[in-house]
Amino acid sequence: xxxxxxxxxxxxxxxxxxxxxxxxxxxxxxxxxxxxxxxxxxxxxxxxxxxxxxxxxxxxxxxxxxxxxxxxxxxxxxxxxxxxxxxxxxxxxxxxxxxxxxxxxxxxxxxxxxxxxxxxxxxxxxxxxxxxxxxxxxxxxxxxxxxxxxxxxxxxxxxxxxxxxxxxxxxxxxxxxxxxxxxx
Amino acid sequence: xxxxxxxxxxxxxxxxxxxxxxxxxxxxxxxxxxxxxxxxxxxxxxxxxxxxxxxxxxxxxxxxxxxxxxxxxxxxxxxxxxxxxxxxxxxxxxxxxxxxxxxxxxxxxx
Numbered sequence: 001x002x003x004x005x006x007x008x009x010x011x012x013x014x015x016x017x018x019x020x021x022x023x024x025x026x027x028x029x030x031x032x033x034x035x036x037x038x039x040x041x042x043x044x045x046x047x048x049x050x051x052x053x054x055x056x057x058x059x060x061x062x063x064x065x066x067x068x069x070x071x072x073x074x075x076x077x078x079x080x081x082x083x084x085x086x087x088x089x090x091x092x093x094x095x096x097x098x099x100x101x102x103x104x105x106x107x108x109x110x111x112x113x114x115x116x117x118x119x120x121x122x123x124x125x126x127x128x129x130x131x132x133x134x135x136x137x138x139x140x141x142x143x144x145x146x147x148x149x150x151x152x153x154x155x156x157x158x159x160x161x162x163x164x165x166x167x168x169x170x171x172x173x174x175x176x177x178x179x180x181x182x183x184x
Numbered sequence: 185x186x187x188x189x190x191x192x193x194x195x196x197x198x199x200x201x202x203x204x205x206x207x208x209x210x211x212x213x214x215x216x217x218x219x220x221x222x223x224x225x226x227x228x229x230x231x232x233x234x235x236x237x238x239x240x241x242x243x244x245x246x247x248x249x250x251x252x253x254x255x256x257x258x259x260x261x262x263x264x265x266x267x268x269x270x271x272x273x274x275x276x277x278x279x280x281x282x283x284x285x286x287x288x289x290x291x292x293x294x
Contacts, residue, residue, distance in 0.1 A: 104257065126233050128259030129212030135255060157230020164234050
């Protein structure tokens with residue numbers, strides 16, 4: 001009766017390409033297909049060697065696939081970064097274009113105050129002059145300082161414009177008084 | 185036609201001279217800049233336009249609307265020109281000033 005060695009183990013190698021086949025086993029067994037991929041008896045040392053080979057190979061495969069994946073993911077990351085960069089650039093250009101148009105737009109409230117005090121026939125010219133100067137100041141000193149300049153202009157213009165309105169109003173009052181005296 | 189006034193104030197005189205200095209390119213911005221540069225003081229656009237409208241009412245300047253430009257937000261310029269009557273008035277004022285300065289008590293004021 002055949003005694004079975006407790007240190008011997010049976011393994012069935014199922015890898016069709018033989019990538020996990022231990023080289024060391026080729027010296028002990030015949031090279032035919034059955035012995036290569038069939039039932040193989042291995043002792044503990046051989047099993048250890050085979051296991052080390054498998055682990056090494058698996059590590060190599062894993063490293064290779066990881067490297068490939070990393071290269072691929074790097075490519076994807078680069079593509080994503082390029083896309084984000086392009087989008088940011090487009091956004092910046094759009095914003096810059098928008099700012100170029102809006103930069104020469106003076107503060108709305110100040111402009112409205114001017115509208116209240118200016119005559120209808122001179123509104124466009126006065127506001128146009130202010131916008132032109134405002135644009136020059138914006139280019140030279142920036143929007144904030146140009147805003148300050150605009151508010152200063154409007155505030156300084158209030159008194160003469162208001163005085164003119166009062167004079168006109170006063171003239172109407174005087175004409176009214178004279179007419180009332182003439183009538184009575 | 186309105187008869188030109190024979191009296192102009194100091195600021196009105198300065199505005200007339202500024203318009204003359206700008207030639208054909210006399211409009212709000214250039215007049216304003218010329219005045220600020222010459223007088224070395226801050227002048228608001230409101231005071232300039234009230235003076236210009238007063239000068240126009242006095243019949244000393246004439247104005248016309250120019251072409252609208254994008255730089256001004258699509259708004260037109262109003263160009264100004266000093267009338268001949270105002271130029272003679274300026275000469276009179278200048279001559280009066282010359283005479284007053286050469287009077288004896290002031291001596292070397294010039």
